[in-house]
Amino acid sequence: MSDKIQVTPYDSSGGSKKHQVTRMFDKIAPFYDNLNRVLSLGIDVQWRKKAIKLLKAENPKTILDIATGTGDLAIEAARSIKPEKIIGLDISPNMLKIGEQKIEKQNLQNVISMEVGDSENLRFESLSFDAVMAAFGVRNFENLEKGLSEMYRVLKPGGTIMVLEFSKPKHFPLKQLFNIYFKNILPVIGRLKSKDEKAYKYLYESVQVFPDYETFLDILKSLGFTEARYKVLSAGICCIYLAKK
Numbered sequence: 001m002s003d004k005i006q007v008t009p010y011d012s013s014g015g016s017k018k019h020q021v022t023r024m025f026d027k028i029a030p031f032y033d034n035l036n037r038v039l040s041l042g043i044d045v046q047w048r049k050k051a052i053k054l055l056k057a058e059n060p061k062t063i064l065d066i067a068t069g070t071g072d073l074a075i076e077a078a079r080s081i082k083p084e085k086i087i088g089l090d091i092s093p094n095m096l097k098i099g100e101q102k103i104e105k106q107n108l109q110n111v112i113s114m115e116v117g118d119s120e121n122l123r124f125e126s127l128s129f130d131a132v133m134a135a136f137g138v139r140n141f142e143n144l145e146k147g148l149s150e151m152y153r154v155l156k157p158g159g160t161i162m163v164l165e166f167s168k169p170k171h172f173p174l175k176q177l178f179n180i181y182f183k184n185i186l187p188v189i190g191r192l193k194s195k196d197e198k199a200y201k202y203l204y205e206s207v208q209v210f211p212d213y214e215t216f217l218d219i220l221k222s223l224g225f226t227e228a229r230y231k232v233l234s235a236g237i238c239c240i241y242l243a244k245k
């Protein structure tokens, strides 16, 4: 990742990417779920459902949800896969607080536990989980390879990684329409509703530099993952990546 352009939410005086990302998500946490639904017209819910459906085929009993945020992916996994245990980890305490309230409301606290942590330095022993997953999280890592290699380390042999992440549509006219929406419209709605000047501009910029499709598979393979594949969602706005240890 070191040779790639690093996009940060705020300017260089705001500290490291990790510090800025934590600050940004702590700030927008109260608005995050609502903005997701509004900005994606509710499609983000379907994306998570599809991703979990693919992971369900692997029948994981223990799951680590990296960058769990407000817990939507973990909650969907708990309901659909019915594993023994899910740990949701995130660097932003305010995102987790909202997630914990949702988990309690849905009476899922026996299955899902949440904790503050950095995905690039996981506290877990190697070979701990049947599946490790992340939705819209890995794009925010300061060091993508470090974060992914930690995900690899804590997976059991034969375990599955699932990453759901934005990608860039390749074909006319969606490519052009998506670009107009993502670059010009979404940041304005995001700014008004989240009260953060930069967060949704950062969303657009971080997607532009994120290594999507085959490039992301190549990174997974270089870290030791096998059977790496992806499924395109919504004509390329989003992708589900799956691979095995």
Ligand SMILES: C[S@@+](CC[C@H](N)C(=O)[O-])C[C@H]1O[C@@H](n2cnc3c(N)ncnc32)[C@H](O)[C@@H]1O
Pocket: 018, 021, 022, 025, 066, 067, 068, 069, 070, 071, 072, 073, 089, 090, 091, 092, 095, 117, 118, 119, 120, 134, 135, 136, 137, 140, 141, 142
């Ligand atoms: C766009 S949100 C995604 C949340 C959730 N997975 C979802 O599907 O809505 C990205 C999350 O990644 C978290 N994050 C970013 N960098 C992280 C890191 N190094 N370690 C743990 N969490 C991180 C942020 O705090 C934020 O909650």
